Amino acid sequence: MSSRIKAVASLIAAMVLVGSSVAVGRSMTAALPLSFASLARFVLASLVLVPLVVVVEGRFPRVSRRTFYALLAQAACGSFAFTACLLSGLKLTGAASAGVTAAATPAVVTLLGAICFKEIPGRLALAGIGCVTAGLAVLGLASGGPVIGPAPFWGNALVLLAVCFEAVFLLLRRTVREPLSPLAAAMWVSLLGGLFFLVPGVCEALTLDLGHIPPRAVGEVVYYGLGVTAAAYMFWFYGVVRVDAATAGVACGVMPVAALACAALWCGETIGWREMAGCAGVLAGILCLAGGARKKNGAVRDSHP
Template sequence: MKNISGKIYLMLGFSLAGTSVVTGSVLTESLNGRVITPISLGIMLICLFPFYGVRSIRTAARLKKRDLAVFTLQAGFGIVLFRLFLLTGVGLTSTVEAGILTGTTPAITSILAFLVLKETCHSWTVSGIASSVLGIILIQNSPQNLAVFSISHAAGNLLVLCAAASESTFNIISRKYREEGNDTELRLVPPMIQMYLVSLIAFLLSLIPGFYKMPVALLSDIGWKEWLALGWYGLVVTALAFIFFFEGVRRTDAYTTAAFSGMIPLTSMLLSLFFLKEPIGLNQWAGGGFIILSMLLIGRQSQKRRQL
């Protein structure tokens, strides 16, 4: 029962996270990517302060400096850099491709685990990485891309891959911290409080690039659709998705998390198709399929490792 509830939490969390690509595409039409992160996080922090604000501050006062450093790294890589790269990239490439390319996170995580953590790279993992690379090649060489190819389009795809790499770095930091046995205090922090603290730190970090020459006047010109998207980005994509993710991770194994992360590109692709009316070519469907297959292969390796 615990494992089933964990899978439901992961499915909900990754599905909500998948809406970030489409939401970001809507917002980048009117706002700079450096502005979206602090504003959306600020909305979320203000709305949830009556529920978690005081408890989060008291919890932070009890944590060790090393624990706070881990939260800071999680906020920096998992939120600030991830969104900065994603929001900049989605403005240069198609929403469909951006969503699919976020699915390369497990493959990049496996490569970093091999290089940084010196983990053994077995056949399932190698097959998963190869499948992910093949998916990227198919997407980049789709007929739509060849017809409108430009350096900026390729740069957009590269920035989305950098966003996936930022998320992978977040995973590696968390894994290394757990392996060293230094997360005793963190295990006592409820998911809601951890989400609020990480988001608060991310908000403070995002103020640095966000308010440097920020066109504040643009905020007065945006309409209700943009404000609704900002609220969704903060309250749902950040708060609710993170809570579901933390709850799911506590109840499932690593291979299950890797498998369900395929909901991000799948959700993004379907939303782009039905709401943004973006065309999806055969190469993009095939590329997305290979990237989702890579997650399943890498997740299979994690399952095998657990059974040994």
């Protein structure tokens, strides 16, 4: 199997795991407090990743102070704020709607890149942002399909805020100059993510009867920690540095499809026309963004013989 095929397979695996995390997260937070579940997730991931990194790389990967601060900022946005907003939103809206909303990440990254780094998007990128916006607008409709959750509008708004934090997390990656292996990067994100949830997570644990936690919730925490956190981070960090931006963008299209499937299978949700139309808009947007990235990369190659 070629290196490119492995990288694409790795990205797809990461997006399937991330898509499934929305449905699993909705079920998990229905049974467990948010901070406790998040702390348990990062602790489990760290318990696996730290010894694995030491065995594979022969040492604990140290980083410079500048890189540590960049990783800390990434963890604050991508682990703490993203998780808090996503899981809070999942208490208010359905997993299917939340999964489609969360798939808007490439469009938000493009938009923030234009604002923060003066990267003017081309026509295809603007069309992609428009398609994603239209898809999210469909999800915001108050009627016309099955509505799941006590406050779907505000739930989806929180998920969209989580997407913004995730986009900042991805853009902050540019400030990390030291080479980090996918395994080491996943380890650092897990360790620092657990640090942010330590105090609120311990406080919630003190109020819980740990002996009466449902077995299903325990399994969901384990899946979230080992699958969504450890494995998904490693798959994504491995693949994203081995393919062009267009390919990574297309791989992101797997995420809303996986989210819809898992919402139906794991949460028993009925997928209505709003979710399907929203998913179609987001997928069209991702394809436009990927086409714009491919065109840009081709222009760069042509200008540098």
